[in-house]
Amino acid sequence: MLKTPRIEFEEHRLQNGLQVLLHQDTRVPLVHLSIHYRVGSSYETPGLSGFAHLFEHMMFQGSENVAKNEHGGYIDNAGGRWNATTSKDRTNYYETVPSHYLELALWLESDRMRSLNVTEENFENQLQTVIEEKKQSYDNRPYGLATLKFEQLAYENWSYAHPIIGAVEDLENSTLEDAAKFHQTYYGPGNATLVLSGDTGDDGKALKKVEQYFGDLSDQTHPELPDLEEPEQTAEKIERMTDPLAVLPAVYAGYHMPALGSPEFYALSVLGVILSHGESSRLHRKLIYHNNWVTSLSVGPNQYKGPELFFIWFQVQSAVDVDQVLKAVDQELERVQEEKIPAQEIEKAKNQIAFRFVEQLAKVARIGELLAHYALFLDDPKRINHELDRYLAVTEDDILQASQKIFNSQNRTLIFVEPGGNGR
């Protein structure tokens, strides 16, 4: 029986509502600070898409004591790493620094949480940057537009359907007042989780330091949780598109499934590994090893907080019939609904899941991000010590029932991407 090390951490909440998670690990003099704001693109309202991601940019435009774009410079000067990411469900800002720069990191994050410069100039400047980013990252990348289109088609609920990057017309029509309101609603201690993981200090004063920098912030946030409910899909959705930047065809397929943390989520996660992880997996053997029909594939739940999609993506080799490949995938999905997965295959998948979980505990930054993930997505950071058990408890019947629940064609969304222009 695998014994994963228990992750010890403290959980606190400041008076202003800031959730604080502290994990001490002195293997090297390195510390990871991460702030997760409970706002992602799913919190946006129609007409104001792209704001969560826009604010990821705005947060580097300066605050009361930190000049525009100076945040990164401070961390670079310390020899650290920094970044920020926006997802459908949250926005995250982090830095990993040599531990004697801990207070610098706390100062930087607290200054922008307290006093971000939401000004006309910054707003306009970053609007243009984001619009340009959409062109470069999606319009000019193979399958970029297909990836956006897929969720727009699969999800009826606008919250998850619309892209994180936002619509250009929404961005161009937005105002500074919209930005200020968004900022006040979501960006404050009461709507955030702070994680400190690593060498947090030998003096036992990590919490005091967090209080020193964040304790006097007042909380003005009044977040509204998005309604993520997805109506039952009753008919298959199919679209075909041409991508001049793609050199090979690709297929996106998605099946609606229950949210993260549901019993079906764990069963279908295990199934995703059985179908696609490793060269002996069912789809790899059939689609790559035996027939060389596809170049690569990706299968499994999309890991959103709310209603998820069981996602299947594959890129098809030149001169191979795409329909033939899809038919082979369908046959495998029919098989898992009709025959229970043999014990050996389930055990194999669980071994792989356990391996990947242990791997995540190898670095303090990853431990910190895991703690934040469980806090935000499952409301319980203690899951870090129990979550693996839920995967390991999945049975053949769980997988069978979950498969029968979701793998039907009326529950499916399909996008076929054909290469155009420079393609085959």
Add this chain to the structure above:
Amino acid sequence: MTKKAPPPGTEKNISFPEIPEQQLSNGLRILVVPDDRLPQMFLTLVLPAGRVCNPDDNLALVSLAVEMVKNGTHSRSAQDISDFVDRRAIEYESEVLMEHSFLSMTFLEDQLEPAFELLTDMVSNANFPDEELAKTKTRWKSHLIAQRSQPDFLANECTFKIFYPNHPYAKVSMTPEHLEKTQRESVQETYRLHYGPGNAHLLMAGPFDGNRAMELGNRFLGSWANGETPSISYPRPADIEGRLVCLIHRPHSVQSQILVAGRTLPKADPEAIALKVTNQVLGGGASARLFLNLREQKGYTYGAYSRLKSYRHDGLYMVGASVKTEVTRESIEEIFKELEGLGERLPEAKELERCQQELIGSFIRQMETSASIGVLELDRRIHELPSDFYKNFIPEVRGVTSEKVVELARRFFDPNRVVVTVVGDRESVEKELRGIGELRVYDVHGTPL
């Protein structure tokens, strides 16, 4: 709330562990980095054979030899091997680099002996089945076709061919023809010649101790027989005097991929650390001169960086940026300005300190896991760096002066002795490149146009 950034606390010392080496009777050197924090183990085999070992007329052989190791042995088929590793959650990877090959396994500790047994079977009993070779060749051909549309690959390939004509370091990439003509016997012979325990290193990281490591090494890999390891000759690389501009015509490109390169130092040169600091000033990150110029000031690109490529016998610096087509010429000129400036403008104290701290921070991050510590030590040994290289790394980085940076910049980062490679659409870009230096135009296969 403090208005100024708080000063750093007291820096903690970080010490690189002593990693003793033990040797089996067949020459295999074993290194152990013990770490019992997680039930995770790493085995990494490094062999002193890489792309440079390919014959001139077939650059696919070495890569195929290493790839085929996992595709069948005398007792296991390819499917047996993939079943075995997947069932036991053994993550296997292999990589063929310029001068070395790496075969690695990561697994949980209860799979130690099965993993060791499999690794032994693969490296000492591989049988290179025809059917698997055919499948691999077919998969790789698709990949090679896709590669010819990737601007950074094309720029890199061209640069190495210019700097290293008739030299092993130009053996960057195989062609579909190389794959096509490869027969099983030649793959097998390549493996037999180059892949054996003599001069190889095995790293074991995780909950091991030295005695157990030797026992396992002897029991499993002790009988692994040696090959012949033929020597490779390294002619003098090309001298680059003046500016050479190579345009690789990639039709319909909406951006230009620029690569500006010059000759530097071999990996084990005593000035290698000072060179790293110099390169960091030029283009080591988002606060470096290239980035601040080409992205922040001019908006030509999302990012511009400089990387060092260092090998046993030689090295290059490579400045890279993907820019809007209409500013191709201007981008190259700004890169030249920064190269010039590196040799003229002493880095300010804060700038130098940041660059040093960036390298130190990166080193600290590499000390976080036993596997990455082990890889650092492997790198030191295979390149014969001094035994106290890591003990002295931080003080040596801090000891590099601004004057030293300028001195190295003048010696190596000279914009009048460079190869500029541009991957872009000839229709838009060729006229912009005239007058910079001698201009050569190629297609994506490297054929002169």
